[in-house]
Amino acid sequence: MIMTIVNLIILLFVPFLMLGLIKKTKSFWAGRKGPSIFQPLYDFIRLIKKDFVISKTTSVVFNIAPVFAISTVLFAAMFVPLATGSAIISIPVGVIVFSYTLGLGKFMSIVAAMDTGSSFEGMGASREACFTSIVEPAFFILIASVMLLTGNYTFDSLSHIISNAGSYGILITIFAVVVLFIMILTEGSRVPVDDPATHLELTMIHEVMILDNSGSDLAIYSWANGIKMLLISSLIACMVIPHHLPVLMHVLCYLSVLGIVSIAIGTVESGMARIRMSHVFEFIFVMSSLALVVLSLVMARMFGG
Amino acid sequence: MAKWIKVKNNTKINLSDIPGMRIDELREQIIELGKRPIGFFGKDWGFGYVRLFVVLADDANCDLYISSAIFAPNDKSYESITQYVPSFHIFEREFYEQFGIEPLHHPWLKPVRQNQDKYPFFEMEGEEVHQVAVGPIHAGVIEPGHFRFMCNGETVYHLEIMLGYQHRGVEDMMMKNPSNQLAESINGDSAIAYSIAYSQAIETLKGFEISNKAQLIRKAALEMERMAIQIGDMGAIAGDIAYLMGAAVFGATRTLVINTMLEFSGSRFGRGLVTVGGVNYDFKEETIQKALETFDKVGKDVDRMAKTMLKNSTVMSRLEKTGTVSMEKARDIGLVGMAAKASGVELDTRFDFPDKWMSELGITRKPFKGSGDVNSRFKLRYKEVKESLSMIKKIFNKLKDYKDEPIIVDGVNNNYASDAMVVSLSEGWRGEIVHIVMTDINRKISRYKIKDPSFNNWYGLALAVRNNGVSDFPLCNKSFNLSYSGNDL
Numbered sequence: 001m002i003m004t005i006v007n008l009i010i011l012l013f014v015p016f017l018m019l020g021l022i023k024k025t026k027s028f029w030a031g032r033k034g035p036s037i038f039q040p041l042y043d044f045i046r047l048i049k050k051d052f053v054i055s056k057t058t059s060v061v062f063n064i065a066p067v068f069a070i071s072t073v074l075f076a077a078m079f080v081p082l083a084t085g086s087a088i089i090s091i092p093v094g095v096i097v098f099s100y101t102l103g104l105g106k107f108m109s110i111v112a113a114m115d116t117g118s119s120f121e122g123m124g125a126s127r128e129a130c131f132t133s134i135v136e137p138a139f140f141i142l143i144a145s146v147m148l149l150t151g152n153y154t155f156d157s158l159s160h161i162i163s164n165a166g167s168y169g170i171l172i173t174i175f176a177v178v179v180l181f182i183m184i185l186t187e188g189s190r191v192p193v194d195d196p197a198t199h200l201e202l203t204m205i206h207e208v209m210i211l212d213n214s215g216s217d218l219a220i221y222s223w224a225n226g227i228k229m230l231l232i233s234s235l236i237a238c239m240v241i242p243h244h245l246p247v248l249m250h251v252l253c254y255l256s257v258l259g260i261v262s263i264a265i266g267t268v269e270s271g272m273a274r275i276r277m278s279h280v281f282e283f284i285f286v287m288s289s290l291a292l293v294v295l296s297l298v299m300a301r302m303f304g305g
Numbered sequence: 306m307a308k309w310i311k312v313k314n315n316t317k318i319n320l321s322d323i324p325g326m327r328i329d330e331l332r333e334q335i336i337e338l339g340k341r342p343i344g345f346f347g348k349d350w351g352f353g354y355v356r357l358f359v360v361l362a363d364d365a366n367c368d369l370y371i372s373s374a375i376f377a378p379n380d381k382s383y384e385s386i387t388q389y390v391p392s393f394h395i396f397e398r399e400f401y402e403q404f405g406i407e408p409l410h411h412p413w414l415k416p417v418r419q420n421q422d423k424y425p426f427f428e429m430e431g432e433e434v435h436q437v438a439v440g441p442i443h444a445g446v447i448e449p450g451h452f453r454f455m456c457n458g459e460t461v462y463h464l465e466i467m468l469g470y471q472h473r474g475v476e477d478m479m480m481k482n483p484s485n486q487l488a489e490s491i492n493g494d495s496a497i498a499y500s501i502a503y504s505q506a507i508e509t510l511k512g513f514e515i516s517n518k519a520q521l522i523r524k525a526a527l528e529m530e531r532m533a534i535q536i537g538d539m540g541a542i543a544g545d546i547a548y549l550m551g552a553a554v555f556g557a558t559r560t561l562v563i564n565t566m567l568e569f570s571g572s573r574f575g576r577g578l579v580t581v582g583g584v585n586y587d588f589k590e591e592t593i594q595k596a597l598e599t600f601d602k603v604g605k606d607v608d609r610m611a612k613t614m615l616k617n618s619t620v621m622s623r624l625e626k627t628g629t630v631s632m633e634k635a636r637d638i639g640l641v642g643m644a645a646k647a648s649g650v651e652l653d654t655r656f657d658f659p660d661k662w663m664s665e666l667g668i669t670r671k672p673f674k675g676s677g678d679v680n681s682r683f684k685l686r687y688k689e690v691k692e693s694l695s696m697i698k699k700i701f702n703k704l705k706d707y708k709d710e711p712i713i714v715d716g717v718n719n720n721y722a723s724d725a726m727v728v729s730l731s732e733g734w735r736g737e738i739v740h741i742v743m744t745d746i747n748r749k750i751s752r753y754k755i756k757d758p759s760f761n762n763w764y765g766l767a768l769a770v771r772n773n774g775v776s777d778f779p780l781c782n783k784s785f786n787l788s789y790s791g792n793d794l
Contacts, residue, residue, distance in 0.1 A: 030553035119437040123459075123775070192619065195547040199444040200779040202437070203545075273619040274547035276627075277459060277776040 006251065007082040011074075014255070015226025016041035018233070018262045022190075025266025040226070044219050052215035057117045065112030066217045069224040072105030073231065080231050081155055081238050083254045084247055092153035095143050099136065102228065106132055109221070113209035120201045124208035127277070131193065131205070131284055135186050138287035142179050145295040146172070149302065158238040168301040172294050173239050179290045180236050184265065186284055188229040191269040193280055203277070233261045308334050309361075309370040314658040315509050318371065318726045320743065328357065328374040328383045335359065336389050340370060341639060341652075343739050344728065345396035346754045347404040353378030355404050360728055360741065364657040369728055376406055385411040392639025395760060418469030418793055421451070426465055429455040434462075437775060441470050448789035452778075459774050464767045471793035479753040483507065489576050492757060492791040497523075497530040498733030500579035502740040506729035507581045510742060513716030518707040519583035524662060525700040526566070526575050526584075528693040531734040533562040535686040535693075536607060538786050542683055543614060545780045546623040554610040561603050565596045583713035593701050604694050611687045624680035628769035628781030631677055640765045642736010642758040644785055647685045648677035654732040666699045677769075682784040689734075721748045735759060735788065757791030 020037035027034025036042075054063065079094040081087045087094070110129055113121040143158075149172070150157040150164045161176070162169035186193050189206030201208050210221045237257035241250060275283050308330075310322050326334075335342075344360030354375060361370040376383075385408030386393040397408040399417045408414065415425055429436075435456055441449035449470035455463040475491050488503035489496040501523050508515060537559040543551025563573040570578035570586045578584055614620050630640065635648035645652045655663065656670040663669075673688060675681030721744045729740045736758030745751040766785045770778050 026549055030549050031557075032553065119435065122435075123437070191547045198545075198547065200545065201444055202439065202778050203776040269547070270549045272548070273543075273617065273623050275619065276623055277774050279622065 003084045003086075003247065004088065007084055007088070010083045010251075010255075011077055011227065011230065013041070014258060015223065015230045016044060018229060018258055019222075019226050021259060021262040022266040022269070025263050026270050029267065029270030040222075044223060047219035047222075048216045050215035050219075052213065052217045055116055055212050058112075058115050058212070061108075062112045062115045062212070065108045065115075066213065066220040066224075068108035069105050070220050070227075072101045072108075073224045073227045076101040076105075077227065077231055079155060080234050081159070082234055083251045085159070085238075085241070085243060085245070085250045085254075087155055090154045090156060094154050095140075095147075098155075099139065103132075103136075105224070109209055113212075116212045118212065120204075120208050121211055123202075124205055124211075127205045128209060131186055131280065134281060134284045135183055135287065138179060138284075138291045139183060141288065141291035142176055142294055145291070145298045146176065149298045155235070155238065158235060159241070159243040161239060162242075165298075165301050168297055172297050175290050175294045175297070176239060177236050179287050179294070180232055180239075181261070181264065182284065182287045182290075184229055184232045184261065185268070186287075187232060188225060188265075190265055192272055192275040192283060195274050203274075230258065233258050236261060309338070309372045312369050312371060312728070313367065314369065314654070314730050315505050315727065317509050317512070317722055318728075320724045320726055323358070323371055323373050323726070325356070325373045325375050328376065328380075331357075331359065331372060331374040332384065332386050332389070334372065335361070335386055335393075338370060339390075342390075342393055342396055343369075343730075343737065344741050344754060344756060345393060345400060346741070346752075347376075347400055347406070348743065348752045350375065355406065357400065357406075358726075358741075360739075362657070364652060367658045371726075371728070376404075380406065382407040382409050384409050387411050387413075391637045392761075394638070395764065399760075416467075416469065418472045421467060421469060424467050426453055427455065427463055429462060431457070433457050441467075450789050454770075454775055454778070456775050459776065461770050461773055461775050461778065464770045464778070466763050466767055468763065468789060468792050471790045473790075473794065475794040476753050476755055479503075479755070480750050483750060483753065485577075485580050489579075491755065491794070492733075492788050493574065494534055494788065495530065495733035495735065495738065495757075495791070497526045497575045497579060498731050498738050499740075500575075501527060502729045502731040502738045504579055504581045505731065506727045506740045506742045508716070509727045509729065510721045510725060510744060511581075511716055511719040512722060513582075513714065513719060515583045515714055516707070516710040516712065518704065518710035519712050519714075520660070520662065521700050521704050521707065522584045522586075522588050522712065523579055524660075525588065525697050525704075526570070526578055527731070527733075528696050528700070529562060529566055530575055532603075532690050532693040532697075533559050533566070534734045534786075535690050536562060536603070538783065539607075539611065539683060539686050539690075541783050541786070542624075542679070542780065543620075545783050546620060548614065548617070548620055551610060551614045551620075554606060558603050558606045558610075561599050565599050568592050568595070580713065582715070582717045583711070585713070587712050588701075588704060593704070597698065597701065600694055600697065604691070607687070607690055615684070621680070623777075623780065624683055625678060627679040627777050628773055628784060629676065629678040630765050630769045634768055635677060635765065638764050638768065639761050641761045642732070643682065643685060643689075643734070644758075644762045644765050645736070646673050647675040647681040649673075649675050652736065654730045654737045658730055662700075662703075666696070666703060668696055668699065679780055679784040721750065723748045733758065735786075735791075736762070755794060757788055757794075759787040759789075759792045762787050763792060 019040040024034050024037050076098045078088040079098045110125040113125040147153050147157045150160040161173055194205040237254045241253045312318050340361035340363050343362045347355045347357050350356040357374045359372050387397050388410050402417050437454040439452040441451045451467040453465045454461050485500050488499045491499050536555050540552050540555025566575050567573045630648050632649040635645050635650050641652050673685055724746050726743045731738050739756040741754040743752040769781050
């Protein structure tokens with residue numbers, strides 16, 4: 001019970017801290033002081049208190065989409081091992097439910113963006129749909145390979161890579177972490193795929209889809225996006241934290257992994273420019289190729305000499 | 306009678322010396338001469354007559370050619386010049402809008418500043434073709450302008466730019482109540498260049514010359530303005546491609562430059578510095594020393610950051626081959642200033658129409674090899690910052706020789722020359738700023754014509770984004786950084 005409460009608190013509040021830490025890291029590289037690490041949380045509280053404006057051209061789809069956005073990520077979170085190292089629901093088909101629940105949320109936000117009838121949001125929606133469709137197979141190849149290796153069909157299999165595959169396991173873990181990191185950048189709409197700080201509608205992907213949302217709707221969208229980043233980071237944490245640690249140790253390790261991921265995102269964002277839109281595919285395809293490398297390593301381990 | 310009168314920059318011309326002819330003859334003359342238009346404007350000539358003045362620039366020989374044509378009250382159209390010389394397109398559109406005399410067979414006869422509600426957009430049809438309309442109100446704190454993209458998927462086939470939201474009737478205001486304050490506010494980011502162009506024109510018409518010291522101070526201020534804006538724009542380009550470090554460093558460096566301007570003139574943008582008769586503020590020795598130290602740091606910072614940035618592969622992949630305007634196109638449509646230089650067309654009034662200081666200070670033109678893409682425009686800015694820095698140092702050095710000269714000379718209360726005209730060019734950071742002032746026999750200003758470089762260059766932006774991704778438009782736009790208010794007047 002206490003574990004669930006700890007997990008829940010971390011799930012709901014740490015995303016803001018991650019976003020704050022990314023901003024802080026970016027400010028550090030830019031030689032600035034930067035806003036407080038709690039600023040995203042303050043923004044959330046400010047926005048959630050506000051009323052929202054709804055465009056006359058929208059229908060009911062637009063109104064219910066934010067609810068889908070937040071409920072789908074929270075539902076998906078139940079299948080992911082969080083701070084204490086175990087998921088609330090640990091069932092063999094968990095990964096598929098996880099992916100397609102997130103997919104449903106994304107579908108709803110795409111449909112809601114189209115619902116506004118704005119040409120910007122249409123463009124954003126088509127970009128988002130396009131990139132997601134490339135992320136999905138890479139993610140499945142990765143997780144399926146790991147499951148094949150460990151013989152465990154839940155997300156827990158991620159934490160058994162090293163114990164199952166020895167030195168191969170270390171290689172697999174490294175590649176898998178890179179794949180998941182690129183997934184965070186893509187799904188979390190970060191540089192080099194997207195630029196969360198831009199004000200230029202024509203170049204946006206995620207931001208432009210929620211251009212018509214304001215007040216509490218906007219707050220919910222950014223919250224859901226933060227939670228999504230946290231969930232994928234949790235998969236990384238799952239892989240790199242040795243299991244059977246004492247619970248407290250595990251929670252601490254988990255939080256530090258989230259911190260490292262945030263700092264890494266901030267550093268990547270500071271050090272490179274955004275990729276040209278037509279080249280983003282190539283960047284995301286790196287995920288697929290690395291996932292295939294993982295698959296071949298698994299094959300080598302299982303059937304090799 | 307000669308067909309053209311040949312004059313220099315900033316010289317008084319008697320209106321009676323300007324040849325007048327029929328428009329058909331003038332068109333033949335323009336085609337034959339083959340020079341670049343910098344002025345093409347009408348003036349109400351009384352009793353329903355309209356006189357069309359044409360000013361052409363011969364950049365190689367620092368000459369200006371002026372001629373005119375007269376339209377009788379019932380002449381409501383003429384064969385357009387644009388058919389033969391494309392660079393006249395925007396000038397003829399403006400003339401049509403202001404005087405209602407239609408250039409026949411003009412390929413692109415659209416409003417320049419008026420009639421926003423029924424603008425004849427170019428239409429494309431097809432299953433995957435879609436239009437994206439942006440503005441006139443934009444997400445950033447920028448001026449208003451409407452952009453309409455005809456896209457196929459993510460690719461822009463055509464961009465139409467509709468301006469005029471900032472039209473304030475500046476030419477009329479300048480005619481009735483000319484002042485430096487007004488000239489400075491025509492285009493806020495070129496306040497000094499505008500103020501210089503205005504002051505030079507008025508000084509010529511009033512027939513007096515300012516002191517050497519004031520000339521040098523103006524020159525230094527103009528270069529400081531250029532440097533500040535170019536550094537700021539380098540930062541803005543970095544910001545648009547989400548290259549955080551560039552945006553941060555260039556942004557901070559620009560502040561150093563404009564703060565130096567603040568110490569010299571009390572305004573970060575140099576407002577109130579230039580005045581008719583000279584300058585209002587002396588550049589003091591200790592401030593100059595401090596400024597030189599600051600500029601050393603500026604030079605180093607810009608150098609280091611620009612080099613780091615140009616070495617970054619992700620940055621280069623965004624800048625290279627984005628938004629290209631070829632040299633032929635740039636020449637055909639008559640781009641000027643920075644946009645032209647980046648495409649390899651060397652137009653710079655500082656060197657094309659040099660004042661005495663250019664040779665005295667030993668400043669020579671260093672040609673820029675550009676391919677007309679965003680990368681070229683970025684590198685050109687970097688080059689201009691370096692050049693401005695070395696020019697400023699030379700000017701500051703020279704200033705010591707004229708320590709005891711006054712900064713402002715008397716002559717402001719002179720009368721204007723009667724029935725005269727003057728063409729005054731000054732090189733703002735965007736390119737040539739043209740002020741043409743005419744007086745009547747009552748020694749009053751009877752026509753004030755302004756041409757901002759943006760007036761020529763907006764069409765260049767439309768060409769630059771063709772066949773580029775729609776998401777690259779902001780980057781192309783920022784690399785040109787054209788002025789809305791300078792175009793709309």
